[in-house]
Amino acid sequence: MVRTHGGSVSVESTPGMGSTFTLTLPWTSQAKPAAAAPASEAHTADLTPKPSADVQLLLAEDDPLNAEMLIEYLTEAGYRLIHAQDGLEAVQQAAALHPNLILMDIQMPQMDGLQAIQQIRRHPDQRVATVPIIALTAQAMAGDAERCLAAGANAYLAKPFRFTDILQLIGRHLRKETPSS
Structure with missing residues (x-):
């Protein structure tokens, strides 16, 4: 996953003392210009529609590191983000804030993502029950995608993923969303 994001991992070990693992990731707080992206990613990013200012995503x-990277990247891409730290909080925020789309990690404390998706799908308010949900998970074994879709997710994206992939999925599912009143 680290190499996918252009980083590296190193280790220093001293017998009887322990080991130190160092994770290095490139990070900037400002959006990179399109010219800095590889040609294939720049072309793909051009196909992703720019969100309007009123599009709100629930992550x-x-x-914390995954959340911070996604929040910064998606905010720079033009989305407004709400962050829930577990499945229970995600269900509560979905009901209270009516996001346009939910990005749902599957392995979380309190309530896992599959349970949260099922609760959201059973919600009596159709704005909540029908919100597009993209499952984001490190679970990439046979059957994991099917379990996410069976729980009610609209799409499944295995970690690690490219940011252009998540932007395309978000764009595709927002275009399918019917305007709400």
Whole structure:
């Protein structure tokens, strides 16, 4: 996953003392210009529609680093983000804030993503029950995608993923969304 994001991992070990693992990831707080992206990614990113200012995404992610990277990237892409740290909080925020789309991690404390998706799908308010949900998970074994879709997710994306892939999925599912009143 680290190499996918252009980083590296190193280890220093001293017998009887322990080991130090160093994770290095490139990080900038400003959006990179399209020219800096590889040609294939720049072309793909051009196909992703720019969101309007009123598009709100709910990110359910318990890992602080994953959440921070996604929030910063998607905010720079033009989305407004709400962050839930577990499945229970995601269900509560979905009901209270009516996001346009939910990005749902599957392995979380309190309530896992599959349970949260099922509760959202059973919600009596159709704005909540029908919101597009993209499952984001490190679970990439046979049958994992099917379990996410059976729980009610509209799409499944295995970690690690390219940011252009998530932007395309978000764009595709927002275009399918019917305007709400």
